[in-house]
Amino acid sequence: MLELDTITAGYDRLRPVVREVSLTLAPGEAVGLLGPSGCGKSTLAKVAALLHRPYAGRVVIDGEPARGWRHTAPRAQRTAIGVVFQQPRMSADPRLPLRDLIAEPLRATGRRDEVPARVGELADTVGLTGELLGRRPHEVSDGQLQRACLARALVLRPRWLICDEMTAMLDASTTAALVAVVEEYRAAEGAGLLAVGHDSILLERWCDRTVHWQTPPTD
Amino acid sequence: MADTLWRSTGRTRRSTRTVRISFSAVTVAAVVLAVLIVPPLAQLDEQAVDLSKKLLPPSWEHPFGTDDVGRDLLLRCVYGLRISLLVGLVAALVATVVGTLVGAAAAAFGGWTDRIVMRLVDTFASVPHLLLGIFIVAMFRPGVWPVIASVALTHWLSTARIVRSEVLSLRSRPFVDAAISGGASRLRLTARHLLPSVLPQAGLAAVLMVPHAMWHESALSFLGLGLPTHQASLGNLVQSARSSLLAGDWWPTLFPGLFLIIPTLAIAGLAGAWRERINPRRRSELML
Numbered sequence: 001m002l003e004l005d006t007i008t009a010g011y012d013r014l015r016p017v018v019r020e021v022s023l024t025l026a027p028g029e030a031v032g033l034l035g036p037s038g039c040g041k042s043t044l045a046k047v048a049a050l051l052h053r054p055y056a057g058r059v060v061i062d063g064e065p066a067r068g069w070r071h072t073a074p075r076a077q078r079t080a081i082g083v084v085f086q087q088p089r090m091s092a093d094p095r096l097p098l099r100d101l102i103a104e105p106l107r108a109t110g111r112r113d114e115v116p117a118r119v120g121e122l123a124d125t126v127g128l129t130g131e132l133l134g135r136r137p138h139e140v141s142d143g144q145l146q147r148a149c150l151a152r153a154l155v156l157r158p159r160w161l162i163c164d165e166m167t168a169m170l171d172a173s174t175t176a177a178l179v180a181v182v183e184e185y186r187a188a189e190g191a192g193l194l195a196v197g198h199d200s201i202l203l204e205r206w207c208d209r210t211v212h213w214q215t216p217p218t219d
Numbered sequence: 220m221a222d223t224l225w226r227s228t229g230r231t232r233r234s235t236r237t238v239r240i241s242f243s244a245v246t247v248a249a250v251v252l253a254v255l256i257v258p259p260l261a262q263l264d265e266q267a268v269d270l271s272k273k274l275l276p277p278s279w280e281h282p283f284g285t286d287d288v289g290r291d292l293l294l295r296c297v298y299g300l301r302i303s304l305l306v307g308l309v310a311a312l313v314a315t316v317v318g319t320l321v322g323a324a325a326a327a328f329g330g331w332t333d334r335i336v337m338r339l340v341d342t343f344a345s346v347p348h349l350l351l352g353i354f355i356v357a358m359f360r361p362g363v364w365p366v367i368a369s370v371a372l373t374h375w376l377s378t379a380r381i382v383r384s385e386v387l388s389l390r391s392r393p394f395v396d397a398a399i400s401g402g403a404s405r406l407r408l409t410a411r412h413l414l415p416s417v418l419p420q421a422g423l424a425a426v427l428m429v430p431h432a433m434w435h436e437s438a439l440s441f442l443g444l445g446l447p448t449h450q451a452s453l454g455n456l457v458q459s460a461r462s463s464l465l466a467g468d469w470w471p472t473l474f475p476g477l478f479l480i481i482p483t484l485a486i487a488g489l490a491g492a493w494r495e496r497i498n499p500r501r502r503s504e505l506m507l
Contacts, residue, residue: 049396051400071404071405071408078399079400079401079402081400083397083400085393085397087393091396091397092394093398093416094416095416104398104401104411105401105402108401108402108404108407109402149397156402
């Protein structure tokens, strides 16, 4: 289970954007989180990925409470959750060719020997051909870069996947392709998914259940 | 179309910027060639004293004239430029490496480390750096290394600030989140993702610092605190020319002065062009 327990988080302690929100994902379950811009769903996604320290509340990953945030979180907990962000352009180190972009988590966790096999396999899965893998982020399109970012999120075989508006910048066919990749991965590994977005038609078709988030009253 | 918004004037005139860059490049190349080639080729002793030829004005035999003990000023200027350039380069390199490491560490660790380190930087920066430099050289016997240490240890502060702010702005990008989520340690994040993106800026800061370091070397030598007085450095040359200037002999001051000003402006000009390349929004002003 991935449990978010009465999370309060934001960027100003006096006016948090997320107030006492709880959400639970079962293994293999796909949950869609819908809400308008600025309601705090991306912040909640970052909290769930242990990338943002909440003011209150706790995150429990597979029965184990998160013991830290960002670098202070144990590596095993951090890498149990794969994350795909909204803007591929911003979430890729501009100096790394796509091949290294995908391989980076393997190298960072000291699993260099798996790099050639795993990168080749994932590049096939997300539909990146050999020549594209040698290009750097500014030489590929948003859709191609997002494919690489999805491959990077899957490379460590996370038990949980968080897609924060993964398809917001993409066209319909790329969206369909990426959703298919995620679904294939979930079917194979039994991973749970938290898909954040504002496209209710997409999320309602994609996910087992969706949560609609109303804008909190501003005071 | 006759009415396009951007019309060519029809002339192919090179911009002042291109002229400035080529002038700087030629000057820097000439300086480097001169200081590398002249000393081994000339086989002359720049310390050779000839009192029968003291204070001769510029002539064909001595293009820059001679000083008050009859030494050839052209040769001494080249040797002086050589030592000043060496001090400038090494000091700028050391200062940049120290500044980059301190700035990157402060930004990467954040929190209290950042606060303490940057307050320390502020404290050092609040003392005029010539004063601090004098304090450092005064602790040692005159020589090249104390001067390099003095210039380097007073000039890493601005680089540390530049690198820190650059790393801080990079650190808030989602690709850092992605790296953390992928299991990257703090060290790996800094070494693989943050520092390489900062290196062009740091390299630019290093080049911009070379002229500044040369000026500092000259200032220290001029004050009699830098290199040993017999060594032909540009600061020493200007310093020893002071007495003859009062007697109306202009060449011992003018030529070393030009040898200091022209190469440093040329290096600064090249650095300015480089900065426009990596950051076109900030048009060049000479940062000396």
